[in-house]
Amino acid sequence: MQSPPFDSAATQQAPEALRFEYVPRPGLFKITLINLVLNILTLSIYRFWGKTNVRKHIWSCIHINGEPLEYTGTAMELFKGFLFVFGLFIMPLVIINALLKLNYGNQSPIVFATNSLFGLFVYVMYGYAIYKARKYQLTRTLWRGIRGNLVGSAMTYSITYFGALLAKGASLGWATPVMNTVLHEQITNDMRFGDAAFKFKGRAGPLYPTYALCWFLVGVLSIFFIAWGVSLVAGNFEGLFEKTPSQKETLGILYGLAIIVLVVVVYFLLSPVVWSIYIAKEMRTFANYTRFDGAQFKLNATAGSIIWLTIGNVLILVFTLTFGWPFVQQRTFRYMAQRLELEGAIDIDRIQQSQAAIPTRGEGLADAFDVSAW
Numbered sequence: 001m002q003s004p005p006f007d008s009a010a011t012q013q014a015p016e017a018l019r020f021e022y023v024p025r026p027g028l029f030k031i032t033l034i035n036l037v038l039n040i041l042t043l044s045i046y047r048f049w050g051k052t053n054v055r056k057h058i059w060s061c062i063h064i065n066g067e068p069l070e071y072t073g074t075a076m077e078l079f080k081g082f083l084f085v086f087g088l089f090i091m092p093l094v095i096i097n098a099l100l101k102l103n104y105g106n107q108s109p110i111v112f113a114t115n116s117l118f119g120l121f122v123y124v125m126y127g128y129a130i131y132k133a134r135k136y137q138l139t140r141t142l143w144r145g146i147r148g149n150l151v152g153s154a155m156t157y158s159i160t161y162f163g164a165l166l167a168k169g170a171s172l173g174w175a176t177p178v179m180n181t182v183l184h185e186q187i188t189n190d191m192r193f194g195d196a197a198f199k200f201k202g203r204a205g206p207l208y209p210t211y212a213l214c215w216f217l218v219g220v221l222s223i224f225f226i227a228w229g230v231s232l233v234a235g236n237f238e239g240l241f242e243k244t245p246s247q248k249e250t251l252g253i254l255y256g257l258a259i260i261v262l263v264v265v266v267y268f269l270l271s272p273v274v275w276s277i278y279i280a281k282e283m284r285t286f287a288n289y290t291r292f293d294g295a296q297f298k299l300n301a302t303a304g305s306i307i308w309l310t311i312g313n314v315l316i317l318v319f320t321l322t323f324g325w326p327f328v329q330q331r332t333f334r335y336m337a338q339r340l341e342l343e344g345a346i347d348i349d350r351i352q353q354s355q356a357a358i359p360t361r362g363e364g365l366a367d368a369f370d371v372s373a374w
Contacts, residue, residue: 200291297341
């Protein structure tokens with residue numbers, strides 16, 4: 001009997017509706033404990049291996065249509081990136097700064113100018129570090145054997161990022177919705193999964209009513225706490241400038257300082273709660289503006305959930321002296337995976353592996369600037 005002709009179309013699967021979920025698995029506490037011990041013993045050199053192990057664990061918990069993501073980055077790639085940046089930027093700047101101080105003194109205008117230029121360099125290159133770190137992580141993230149990538153210019157993004165910082169400062173924050181939209185559009189439109197592109201298009205206008213509400217609420221909050229702090233400490237610093245303040249005056253000064261610290265702490269705890277209203281709005285809006293292969297993203301982000309996520313993350317960092325950072329990452333990734341949706345079907349079989357170049361070193365500048373790309 002003659003075999004029927006091969007029909008390639010029959011072997012192709014129909015377009016799929018993608019489902020995101022976070023499937024926890026044990027082992028993160030053990031990884032965190034090992035990271036803590038070995039970071040102390042190696043004076044933090046082990047952090048590259050620790051960071052890689054945490055990512056491998058968390059990535060594998062993120063499932064799309066029941067299949068986990070795979071993180072293929074290595075600790076040696078991160079370490080090589082660190083050595084490259086340390087040798088090319090950090091060490092020369094440290095040596096130059098030390099020589100200038102030795103020859104001209106700490107108060108020299110030359111030393112001040114050098115430090116100012118270094119500070120400017122950090123601000124200008126901060127966006128570059130974010131972009132390169134995101135690119136590295138995407139190229140080391142695989143799903144069904146296909147990896148992600150960023151195909152644009154890191155320097156272009158960095159210049160835009162620096163301009164956004166200047167615009168936000170000059171406008172007392174009012175440029176934030178516009179500049180955040182511009183930055184998100186730039187980096188999202190550069191994103192690829194295989195040879196398929198993400199698309200971002202939308203206006204900042206819908207963000208402004210929520211931003212204005214939060215801006216004025218924080219302003220009122222600031223005025224209230226300043227007035228409250230002044231009223232509470234009034235009279236407690238009368239003996240501050242006396243040569244020998246009495247015991248009562250000394251206690252008054254300490255009491256006043258304690259109140260100032262309390263007021264500042266309470267303010268910086270409440271202010272992010274207010275801004276969570278805007279953050280949730282921005283996250284939902286940006287998700288609505290984002291498409292992949294014609295399907296539109298949706299994100300169920302609410303102010304209450306962002307507040308709960310933020311408070312929990314802060315408490316973890318405070319009570320673990322920052323060594324609980326892997327659990328902060330886990331909570332954040334789980335939040336996104338559980339609330340992210342994609343409306344529409346994707347023809348996965350049509351997507352081919354990207355032929356764009358991938359970096360051979362990892363996140364050196366991001367590590368130096370203490371940048372979290374996600």
